[in-house]
Amino acid sequence: MSQILKALDAADxxxxxxxxxxxxxxxxxxxxxxxxxxxxxxxAAEWAAATLRDIGFDASPRKTIGHPMVVGHKRTGxxxxxxxxxxxxxxxxxxxxxxxxxxxxxxPVRVKGPHGDMIVARGASDDKGQVMTFIEACRAILKTExxxxxxxxxxxxxxxxxxxxxxxxxxxxxxDELTADFCLVCDTGLWDRDTPAITTMLRGIVYEExxxxxxxxxxxxxxxxxxxxxxxxxxxKILAALHDEDGRVTLPGFYDGVKDLPAQVKAEWxxxxxxxxxxxxxxxxxxxxxxxxxxxxxxxTVRPTCDVNGITxxxxxxxxxxxxxxxxxxxxxxxxxxGQEPAKVxxxxxxxxxxxxxxxxxAEFLSHGASAAIAVPTDSPPLAKARAALAEEWxxxxxxxGSGGSIPVVGDMQRILGIDSLLIGFALEDDQIHSPxxxxxxxSFHKGIRSWVRILHALAx
Amino acid sequence: MSQILKALDAADxxxxxxxxxxxxxxxxxxxxxxxxxxxxxxxAAEWAAATLRDIGFDASPRKTIGHPMVVGHKRTGxxxxxxxxxxxxxxxxxxxxxxxxxxxxxxPVRVKGPHGDMIVARGASDDKGQVMTFIEACRAILKTExxxxxxxxxxxxxxxxxxxxxxxxxxxxxxDELTADFCLVCDTGLWDRDTPAITTMLRGIVYEExxxxxxxxxxxxxxxxxxxxxxxxxxxKILAALHDEDGRVTLPGFYDGVKDLPAQVKAEWxxxxxxxxxxxxxxxxxxxxxxxxxxxxxxxTVRPTCDVNGITxxxxxxxxxxxxxxxxxxxxxxxxxxGQEPAKVxxxxxxxxxxxxxxxxxAEFLSHGASAAIAVPTDSPPLAKARAALAEEWxxxxxxxGSGGSIPVVGDMQRILGIDSLLIGFALEDDQIHSPxxxxxxxSFHKGIRSWVRILHALAx
Numbered sequence: 067m068s069q070i071l072k073a074l075d076a077a078d079x080x081x082x083x084x085x086x087x088x089x090x091x092x093x094x095x096x097x098x099x100x101x102x103x104x105x106x107x108x109x110a111a112e113w114a115a116a117t118l119r120d121i122g123f124d125a126s127p128r129k130t131i132g133h134p135m136v137v138g139h140k141r142t143g144x145x146x147x148x149x150x151x152x153x154x155x156x157x158x159x160x161x162x163x164x165x166x167x168x169x170x171x172x173x174p175v176r177v178k179g180p181h182g183d184m185i186v187a188r189g190a191s192d193d194k195g196q197v198m199t200f201i202e203a204c205r206a207i208l209k210t211e212x213x214x215x216x217x218x219x220x221x222x223x224x225x226x227x228x229x230x231x232x233x234x235x236x237x238x239x240x241x242d243e244l245t246a247d248f249c250l251v252c253d254t255g256l257w258d259r260d261t262p263a264i265t266t267m268l269r270g271i272v273y274e275e276x277x278x279x280x281x282x283x284x285x286x287x288x289x290x291x292x293x294x295x296x297x298x299x300x301x302x303k304i305l306a307a308l309h310d311e312d313g314r315v316t317l318p319g320f321y322d323g324v325k326d327l328p329a330q331v332k333a334e335w336x337x338x339x340x341x342x343x344x345x346x347x348x349x350x351x352x353x354x355x356x357x358x359x360x361x362x363x364x365x366x367t368v369r370p371t372c373d374v375n376g377i378t379x380x381x382x383x384x385x386x387x388x389x390x391x392x393x394x395x396x397x398x399x400x401x402x403x404x405g406q407e408p409a410k411v412x413x414x415x416x417x418x419x420x421x422x423x424x425x426x427x428x429a430e431f432l433s434h435g436a437s438a439a440i441a442v443p444t445d446s447p448p449l450a451k452a453r454a455a456l457a458e459e460w461x462x463x464x465x466x467x468g469s470g471g472s473i474p475v476v477g478d479m480q481r482i483l484g485i486d487s488l489l490i491g492f493a494l495e496d497d498q499i500h501s502p503x504x505x506x507x508x509x510s511f512h513k514g515i516r517s518w519v520r521i522l523h524a525l526a527x
Numbered sequence: 528m529s530q531i532l533k534a535l536d537a538a539d540x541x542x543x544x545x546x547x548x549x550x551x552x553x554x555x556x557x558x559x560x561x562x563x564x565x566x567x568x569x570x571a572a573e574w575a576a577a578t579l580r581d582i583g584f585d586a587s588p589r590k591t592i593g594h595p596m597v598v599g600h601k602r603t604g605x606x607x608x609x610x611x612x613x614x615x616x617x618x619x620x621x622x623x624x625x626x627x628x629x630x631x632x633x634x635p636v637r638v639k640g641p642h643g644d645m646i647v648a649r650g651a652s653d654d655k656g657q658v659m660t661f662i663e664a665c666r667a668i669l670k671t672e673x674x675x676x677x678x679x680x681x682x683x684x685x686x687x688x689x690x691x692x693x694x695x696x697x698x699x700x701x702x703d704e705l706t707a708d709f710c711l712v713c714d715t716g717l718w719d720r721d722t723p724a725i726t727t728m729l730r731g732i733v734y735e736e737x738x739x740x741x742x743x744x745x746x747x748x749x750x751x752x753x754x755x756x757x758x759x760x761x762x763x764k765i766l767a768a769l770h771d772e773d774g775r776v777t778l779p780g781f782y783d784g785v786k787d788l789p790a791q792v793k794a795e796w797x798x799x800x801x802x803x804x805x806x807x808x809x810x811x812x813x814x815x816x817x818x819x820x821x822x823x824x825x826x827x828t829v830r831p832t833c834d835v836n837g838i839t840x841x842x843x844x845x846x847x848x849x850x851x852x853x854x855x856x857x858x859x860x861x862x863x864x865x866g867q868e869p870a871k872v873x874x875x876x877x878x879x880x881x882x883x884x885x886x887x888x889x890a891e892f893l894s895h896g897a898s899a900a901i902a903v904p905t906d907s908p909p910l911a912k913a914r915a916a917l918a919e920e921w922x923x924x925x926x927x928x929g930s931g932g933s934i935p936v937v938g939d940m941q942r943i944l945g946i947d948s949l950l951i952g953f954a955l956e957d958d959q960i961h962s963p964x965x966x967x968x969x970x971s972f973h974k975g976i977r978s979w980v981r982i983l984h985a986l987a988x
Contacts, residue, residue: 228847281811298766299767302764303766306766306767349744355886365753366753376850382839386689387621388932425816470749470752471749498744500849
């Protein structure tokens, strides 16, 4: 039995124990966006470091200005061996709205799904489940071989879901320790249940919060209604004006530098047979709501967008309150593609809001992140090796694809550490990440571990 | 010393005790809109009934489908004496946003204000303070005279701030017990600090909640952004379209039946010297935001309006969450004037929303109230008597005015009991009702009690 097969066998045998460890990780409510969970974020970092030490890594949590980072090393000691940096994150999205969960978000359960067993919990897919596929692959190899095929540094962040404010300073301050030959990023998905994928295009993001203020206090709408400026009305008008009738974003200069997808890539994608209607149908939708004349796949991966992610103002409780609120606010994010400059988009948005304000209103802004889109080379030797390893595990070639989400760390590592990333993950579109009842399929977890066993060996060749 | 002077003297002497009783009432957080405070609403009703019994009324709380009513009688036993129904409410608005209160909303405090001492608490002005002016006036008269000059029925509601769902059935079922010669309603204000007023025009209201739904669950904006319908965006667009550039409401037929203020009344109002700029200036505003070409006084009293009282959708916590919400909702109210039919306005709104929905979106509606505007006769004998009594207390004639707020009970009593109302109250524009730091000036409370002593005697003549 080859070393790879022995390690795969060990991974198979240990699957229940691997799941137990994942459950432990999932039970820690490491919600980075909410400061009430600061202690839990620290606990999750400590848990991850201890788990890495348990399998032989030299690992520890590292203090930052925000939530801690986790860094762990496992070197072969052999010269000339490639050095791989693995990136993931231990923080999770807030679980609200809680009432829509069928089980408690931080009490993971294994349930039967239409495609086999699933692990249901906040973070099951994004990103604790994915992170654990890599750690459990290392565990299986270390158990059967005593060492890893390549030098590995594991680097876990705790602020990925909340703007990563410590990331850039940390990368700068620890550049020597973190620099490797390339990075593996495990925060992406399969093409479909049976087909792996390697992501090479990622949208960037500009995430803004805008607060519109009018009167110095909340007013009674009976007494002031008709004469007083209403910030919710002002905000609604501004948000409504961000798109035109064709679903295009109206900010001046927004599409500057945005290129159409090359005809060849478009043709390849058409060959993949992406079913836009089915994709939308799974979440109860039918008609693409984006730019007229673009396919769903284009709309969600290679076209820039604008979405309002949250809005709040006035009375939101049960029943009625006849109030004119003193302020109203919205969280607005722009997904960016190659060619767009985050700073320009941010400035255009703020300028658009400010110029739209009527008398007596003012706007305040908070930035919750700004990062450019990413394009990773598609012809690198590590990518070819990983693709071959994935083909062995899945029996299918992994297409090179674009992703609609933002993974700013890929750009940060390009810029600061000077290294490119291979983006490989095992999530599925219907994993409900960022939503109630988030799940990770047992098959994703199991075949994810097996895929990494094969990839780590392939990268050594 | 005349009986009136004796009663006034008793009221003056008892002011501190009267205040203590008001504080007791204010300490009960009788928030009718929030079902968590159901027990406190009951407690407030029981407190009011016990207080009335204490001064000799035959009073009790009465069960309803919602919060209890309080009914108390004090008859003279003399035939031919007028019978007065006094209406007020013991429920209060929710106190949020709590962080903007300088003191705790349900721990009343007496503080120095720019115009003398003030009582600060939720409900101090709306409506517990106002209700207690009448009850304390009755107490002073009963103490000095042993009986009231007229037959009095006191009727307190506990759902005025939350759509009054029990009111109409209760009036219908207790028509015989509640019918009087006319009603005194104490939920209105002074014209200014030195001038009393009698309100004869009241705007009506249609209060709607609309919930826009799109996808079957919350979505990740990275994965779906660009293709998925965003309910916040849809809602914003609908709300933005409710007004045109001239501040007019765009619902078809909205202004049908709305008449301009007669030139003569407009001239009288101009003579009152209402300072629109100062009115808005007190709350940090400058420019009237309503219909172009209307004065502030018209905009807030005799013109119909539309205001968004609350909006909610998506992520509202600290930081960022890249979510496309499955739904978004808004509370929207219309202030109506004479000539507008509530049912038509409600139907026009629902139709407007439904017709504005893009593919994949649906709208649900909740009604939180619908009542027509009210006009009370300005030439009735009781009005003339009350005006004379007010002139004695304040040294100024009370103008007959319009109010922007809705007091639907006035219309209900007209329709069901067949009686008109005299709307007299002692609140001030800057009492911050429905807002943090609500207050009632000690002068309003004290002179309010004294005014009712005089009015009750005047009505007997």
